[in-house]
Amino acid sequence: MNFDDTPQEAEYRALARKWIEANRPDDLMKELAAADEIKDRDARTAKILKASKAWQKKKADAGWACLSWPKEYGGRGATPIQRVIWDQEEGKYGQLSGPFAIGQGMCGPTVMAYASEEQKRRYLPPLASGEEVWCQLFSEPAGGSDLAGLRTRAEKDGDDWIINGQKIWTTGAHFCDYGILITRTDPTIAKHKGLTMFFLDMRSPGVEVRPIKQASGHSGFNEVYFTNVRIPDAQRLGRVNDGWNVSLTTLMNERFSIGARLATGVPEFFDFAAQMRMADGTPALDDREVRSRLATWAARSNGLKYTAYRAISALSKGERPGPENSIGKLVAAPMTQDIAMYALDLQGPMGAISRDDNSPAGKLYQTLFHAIGMRIAGGTDEVMRNIIAERVLGLPGDIRVDKDVPFNKIPTKGR
Amino acid sequence: MNFDFSDEQKQLRDEARRFLSENCTPKEVRAVLEGKAKYDAKIWKGLADLGLLGIAIPEEFGGAGAGRLELCVVAEELGRALAPVPYSSTVYLASELLMLAGSDAQKKHWLPKIAAGEAIGTLALVEAVGDATPKSIQATVSGGKLTGRKTLVPEGEIADFAIVVAREKAGDDARGVGLYIVDMKGAGVSAKSVETVDPSRNHAEVAFSGAPADPLGQVGEGWSCVDKVLDRAAVLVAFEQIGGADRALEMGRDYALDRMAFGRPIGSFQAVKHMLADMYVAATLARSNAYYGAWALSTDAGELAEAAANARVSATQAYQLCAKNNTQVHGGMGFTWEFDCHLYYRRSNLLALSLGSLTMWENRLIDEMRKRNAAA
Amino acid sequence: MNFDDTPTEAAFRAEARAWIAANAPREHEADLRASPFGRVALRNTDIIAASKTWQKKKADAGWACLHWPKEYGGRGASPIERVIWGQEEGVFGKLSGLFIIGHGMCGPTVMAFASEEHKHKRLPPLASGEEIWCQLFSEPAGGSDLAGLRTRAEKSGGEWVINGQKIWTSGAHHSDWGLLIARTDPEVAKHKGLTMFFLDMKSPGVEIRPIKQANGQAEFNEVYFTDVRIPDHQRLGKVGDGWNVSLTTLMNERLSIGASMPTGFPELFDLCERLDADGRPAIENRHVRAKLANWATKSNGLKFTGYRAMSALSRGERPGPENSIGKLVAGSTMQDIAQFALELEGPMGALRRTPGIDETGLFVAMLLRSPATRIEGGTDEILRNIIAERVLGLPADIRLDKDVPFDKIPTKGR
Ligand SMILES: Cc1cc2nc3c(=O)[nH]c(=O)nc-3n(C[C@H](O)[C@H](O)[C@H](O)COP(=O)(O)OP(=O)(O)OC[C@H]3O[C@@H](n4cnc5c(N)ncnc54)[C@H](O)[C@@H]3O)c2cc1C
Numbered sequence A: 001m002n003f004d005d006t007p008q009e010a011e012y013r014a015l016a017r018k019w020i021e022a023n024r025p026d027d028l029m030k031e032l033a034a035a036d037e038i039k040d041r042d043a044r045t046a047k048i049l050k051a052s053k054a055w056q057k058k059k060a061d062a063g064w065a066c067l068s069w070p071k072e073y074g075g076r077g078a079t080p081i082q083r084v085i086w087d088q089e090e091g092k093y094g095q096l097s098g099p100f101a102i103g104q105g106m107c108g109p110t111v112m113a114y115a116s117e118e119q120k121r122r123y124l125p126p127l128a129s130g131e132e133v134w135c136q137l138f139s140e141p142a143g144g145s146d147l148a149g150l151r152t153r154a155e156k157d158g159d160d161w162i163i164n165g166q167k168i169w170t171t172g173a174h175f176c177d178y179g180i181l182i183t184r185t186d187p188t189i190a191k192h193k194g195l196t197m198f199f200l201d202m203r204s205p206g207v208e209v210r211p212i213k214q215a216s217g218h219s220g221f222n223e224v225y226f227t228n229v230r231i232p233d234a235q236r237l238g239r240v241n242d243g244w245n246v247s248l249t250t251l252m253n254e255r256f257s258i259g260a261r262l263a264t265g266v267p268e269f270f271d272f273a274a275q276m277r278m279a280d281g282t283p284a285l286d287d288r289e290v291r292s293r294l295a296t297w298a299a300r301s302n303g304l305k306y307t308a309y310r311a312i313s314a315l316s317k318g319e320r321p322g323p324e325n326s327i328g329k330l331v332a333a334p335m336t337q338d339i340a341m342y343a344l345d346l347q348g349p350m351g352a353i354s355r356d357d358n359s360p361a362g363k364l365y366q367t368l369f370h371a372i373g374m375r376i377a378g379g380t381d382e383v384m385r386n387i388i389a390e391r392v393l394g395l396p397g398d399i400r401v402d403k404d405v406p407f408n409k410i411p412t413k414g415r
Numbered sequence B: 001m002n003f004d005f006s007d008e009q010k011q012l013r014d015e016a017r018r019f020l021s022e023n024c025t026p027k028e029v030r031a032v033l034e035g036k037a038k039y040d041a042k043i044w045k046g047l048a049d050l051g052l053l054g055i056a057i058p059e060e061f062g063g064a065g066a067g068r069l070e071l072c073v074v075a076e077e078l079g080r081a082l083a084p085v086p087y088s089s090t091v092y093l094a095s096e097l098l099m100l101a102g103s104d105a106q107k108k109h110w111l112p113k114i115a116a117g118e119a120i121g122t123l124a125l126v127e128a129v130g131d132a133t134p135k136s137i138q139a140t141v142s143g144g145k146l147t148g149r150k151t152l153v154p155e156g157e158i159a160d161f162a163i164v165v166a167r168e169k170a171g172d173d174a175r176g177v178g179l180y181i182v183d184m185k186g187a188g189v190s191a192k193s194v195e196t197v198d199p200s201r202n203h204a205e206v207a208f209s210g211a212p213a214d215p216l217g218q219v220g221e222g223w224s225c226v227d228k229v230l231d232r233a234a235v236l237v238a239f240e241q242i243g244g245a246d247r248a249l250e251m252g253r254d255y256a257l258d259r260m261a262f263g264r265p266i267g268s269f270q271a272v273k274h275m276l277a278d279m280y281v282a283a284t285l286a287r288s289n290a291y292y293g294a295w296a297l298s299t300d301a302g303e304l305a306e307a308a309a310n311a312r313v314s315a316t317q318a319y320q321l322c323a324k325n326n327t328q329v330h331g332g333m334g335f336t337w338e339f340d341c342h343l344y345y346r347r348s349n350l351l352a353l354s355l356g357s358l359t360m361w362e363n364r365l366i367d368e369m370r371k372r373n374a375a376a
Numbered sequence C: 001m002n003f004d005d006t007p008t009e010a011a012f013r014a015e016a017r018a019w020i021a022a023n024a025p026r027e028h029e030a031d032l033r034a035s036p037f038g039r040v041a042l043r044n045t046d047i048i049a050a051s052k053t054w055q056k057k058k059a060d061a062g063w064a065c066l067h068w069p070k071e072y073g074g075r076g077a078s079p080i081e082r083v084i085w086g087q088e089e090g091v092f093g094k095l096s097g098l099f100i101i102g103h104g105m106c107g108p109t110v111m112a113f114a115s116e117e118h119k120h121k122r123l124p125p126l127a128s129g130e131e132i133w134c135q136l137f138s139e140p141a142g143g144s145d146l147a148g149l150r151t152r153a154e155k156s157g158g159e160w161v162i163n164g165q166k167i168w169t170s171g172a173h174h175s176d177w178g179l180l181i182a183r184t185d186p187e188v189a190k191h192k193g194l195t196m197f198f199l200d201m202k203s204p205g206v207e208i209r210p211i212k213q214a215n216g217q218a219e220f221n222e223v224y225f226t227d228v229r230i231p232d233h234q235r236l237g238k239v240g241d242g243w244n245v246s247l248t249t250l251m252n253e254r255l256s257i258g259a260s261m262p263t264g265f266p267e268l269f270d271l272c273e274r275l276d277a278d279g280r281p282a283i284e285n286r287h288v289r290a291k292l293a294n295w296a297t298k299s300n301g302l303k304f305t306g307y308r309a310m311s312a313l314s315r316g317e318r319p320g321p322e323n324s325i326g327k328l329v330a331g332s333t334m335q336d337i338a339q340f341a342l343e344l345e346g347p348m349g350a351l352r353r354t355p356g357i358d359e360t361g362l363f364v365a366m367l368l369r370s371p372a373t374r375i376e377g378g379t380d381e382i383l384r385n386i387i388a389e390r391v392l393g394l395p396a397d398i399r400l401d402k403d404v405p406f407d408k409i410p411t412k413g414r
């Protein structure tokens, strides 16, 4: 057991490091930080996008974008372990990739698996280079954890499909160029069986994006309304009524992003506690209770890190990482919430003061709200526990009352 | 044994609930949250008209002359409704301090105004990050003029008067600390709005530069007065917290009954059921602890300090748990501005800090338990 | 709001106190105080003999099973009087452990369903501790899901013939009588084919085998039934109505209020005062304090929740559902406290008795007993279900076995 790179890995790391060293986007990072303080959503988004796109394009031009994708689609044909090495080397600059995470992490792989060769050559390179941004139009008011409960209709009309319905929680829809969209094409058969996947131009007539204001007051996600939106049949991904299986490709990729930079709040809390003074003037970091909590959190966060290393080792040997990666968000999200609350508490009454600066205390304050979303987005804590219980531990699935029931016969009211 | 509120007190609770359910809906809370007003003057006036601002103020000073138990039941309702009014600062802090330390003239001047809804009061204590200690008090009074800066004053922009904790003698212990009544609309006072985690309650940073300061009680006794009043307020705020916790629990339960996923109400999944059961357990323990605090408060029992800390720690934890689990039960909806979950999430985190941190109250609880054990 | 007794309550308390002062077995007081959880031990006397002596003495003076009618060996006292008695009896109440199941569960079931003749014969010696009862409910296939039980009762003339096995039967080895639930019809839905009986534990064909517990003791047993005969007049309730009869028993199990469940908190607080950490009492360590404060509010919260229930009783009302939280909170709190105490004691904590600090091995006993508290009489998960469903009104679990004939219900998980 060791943490050393193999000679090839070391060579690759040196190459990446050298390129990053020569191209460090420190100025762009400053732009990104400055954007945090802009209140107006459009102005803020524009500033973030500008900085992010600049870095992404630069990487793409030098062959450092979407590393694991084939070269002909804008990638580098790198191995999974090389991608991890790149992520490690890119480090904090990876924050500049935020707007592309969904497109490159989830939409891209789905397009890669199901679109025509022509479409792949047309759409994937600009997705990789950040010139076009994609969003994921899955969740609906009636289909969140239970995604297959979605109701947005797609009806065939000649060579087109006509879409009517509503999506919700669509991150980034307001600045995206394309989206992958899952719809119901047959409501008379069981819920998982009547779904079909498409991709579409977000500027198609009939698409209306309305921002949702979040609990924090910010607005990163949207409702998207579809009124007689036409999608050519050529933009269907997978077979008609096979959308559920197609979506699994997407979701698998969502949960498979290893070594992904999961925010745990621990480094921020460490810095915070080192700066913060207790009532008697001693650093909070010396307080027994602070230490005890920090130690618990640090051990958990390290556990995540080394679990990721185990996965990386598997990758390095050319194996598929095991299911232990599904614990990441489940561990990190509630922990960030606890850490944020405790950081506020340590500051006494003034901990309640709202702040959006980039200091450790400022970041922890924002985490108080961010954590709410993190515990829900991409699978709630409860759903993640079900996944671990069922897919990892092999326990039986929940009793399904909606299985094999025609979709339009499933009850929609709780009481 | 009658460890419960009396029928009259329960009637008062119902009356307060009726008034607030009609006049203090999330719409009113949001108006303040979104900055359309600094507090809801209509609710404030209504509370005055119902006699709820002067419940505990003696009749000779224009109040109802009832006890603190009556205050507890009203507090619970205010917490439940997230009332965007300066009740806690005016009633639990300012008016309690006046009653505890005020001269007859001071009481005559301020208490009737408080009871009538004509004066909003507050306590200006905090000057620095961390829990307030005698050492942290650096605002000074000399020659009847106050100079210094209070970094987080609840209702700082709307208060008509503040009771300011300041020192007359240099140093860092409690001996030089006194209390001073300062006219917040008068000379030498400038307040700047500060946004907190819960903007449905007004907060400000207040700078005093030679503001006229009227001493309240003796120099050297100021800190112990604050300490006493914090204990009383801790019980009352605990009632606000259990009111909020119960409401958050109800919201979560109702959503779990209505929201369908996988063809069944989400409330039929044990993950959700057990989350709600845990909220119920925490809220029940906190309620029982708050009742004990209420008893100690109403009888001014020797156990008050311990009972207050016990009620406070329990209520803070229960409210935070209920508010955060309520957002979790709501899924994505819990993360929206539109749903009310975040109002409770915000308030739970504000109240957790407003009278000093959980850490501080945990320490007080253990200190008091040790004292009692040592005496036994 | 006050903690004062009403005049009637005060008079009752004074009477109880005076009688206890004059009659309690003081010679056992110190041992009882020092007895750790779930392990009452007396130095020079057999615990069963001592328990029976005290119970008989109480019964003779009319202080046994206070809320039972006089003709069945009780006192006809009100619920609040029973609580007051419990408070006054204090540490001597630890001598009642032997009778808890009989008095708390079997007695009320017999009272509700037996013939007048049986009640007059069986209840007074149960109240006076001359006869001990146990509860034969749980089976390997029927714990949380009690109605999954498989012990058969088949009619043969005026008798029933019992075959099968019970498990976890506390005190079966020193019981005279047992309350038994058995399946009389396996072809109807599981809750519908059950019938309740009581039987003489010395009946031929009853075999009791002790189960060694995780903490090394043997409080409970397996009980095997081979062609055991029970006369039909010892049936409680109608044939096929055993499920409803059992609800009476279980309701009584969960309604024992004022019976404040121990959490181990006072013991931990005391330990933290005495234990040295870095040259100062552990209680001055901030980390220790944060933990203590949290458990203090739990243990106080339980106490005051009990007071609220007592107040309801005192007003003649039925206590609300808040009582269902007692065991749920106390069981896991005790487990956490025990773990923390042992951690504080350091490597010595692993010893059964830490010299000079924990002479009686209190926290080890707590650590080993608390898992059982979290299971017996309804596991933590079942209690959460009960709170969610009966208190908060959430839907019941989806049942796969409802309305399915018992003998068609799958018995293997995979
Ligand atoms: C910040 C953020 C960004 C998002 N971005 C996107 C995006 O870009 N594209 C997109 O399509 N979606 C997005 N989502 C939506 C997200 O995937 C859903 O919110 C999530 O799947 C939960 O669905 P829901 O909100 O409908 O909650 P519900 O499914 O209604 O859940 C409500 C509660 O019920 C519980 N629950 C539900 N089912 C079960 C079960 N079987 N067992 C136990 N408990 C259960 C949940 O855990 C939760 O506590 C985003 C959400 C957030 C918060």
Ligand SMILES: Cc1cc2nc3c(=O)[nH]c(=O)nc-3n(C[C@H](O)[C@H](O)[C@H](O)COP(=O)(O)OP(=O)(O)OC[C@H]3O[C@@H](n4cnc5c(N)ncnc54)[C@H](O)[C@@H]3O)c2cc1C
Binding pocket: B270, C101, C134, C135, C136, C137, C138, C139, C140, C142, C143, C144, C145, C167, C168, C169, C170, C171, C220, C372, C373, C375, C376, C377, C378, C379, C380, C381, C382, C385, C397
């Ligand atoms: C100290 C002690 C004394 C006892 N004394 C007696 C006695 O005198 N007489 C008697 O008849 N019995 C007695 N019992 C038995 C006791 O009532 C059962 O152990 C208890 O009901 C649990 O049943 P089980 O052991 O079969 O566990 P199971 O029911 O098999 O439970 C196993 C696990 O599954 C969980 N589980 C089961 N069903 C559900 C559900 N629907 N939802 C969620 N989780 C679930 C449980 O919570 C538990 O974690 C005693 C037990 C103990 C520990």
